Amino acid sequence: MEDDESIASYNNKIKDIANKFFSLGETMSNEKLVRKILRIIYEKFAHNVTDIEEGQDLTIMRMDELMGI
DSSP states (O other): OTTOHHHHHHHHHHHHHHHHHHHHHHOOOOHHHHHHHHHTTTTOOOOOOOOOHHOTTTTTTOHHHHOOO
């Protein structure tokens, strides 16, 4: 994630990558996508990421739920 890039923009990039994997016959779980986003945004929003990781069940969280938080 670039310093001047928004989380929504980065989320769109991750969705594009997931869609490309899907078109090639490979799927990425929601958990993997959510964890990938949280790992990348951790530097700027460490306190928010910690709250999400501790208060939410990441194994069932969808990307749109993460973006809503």
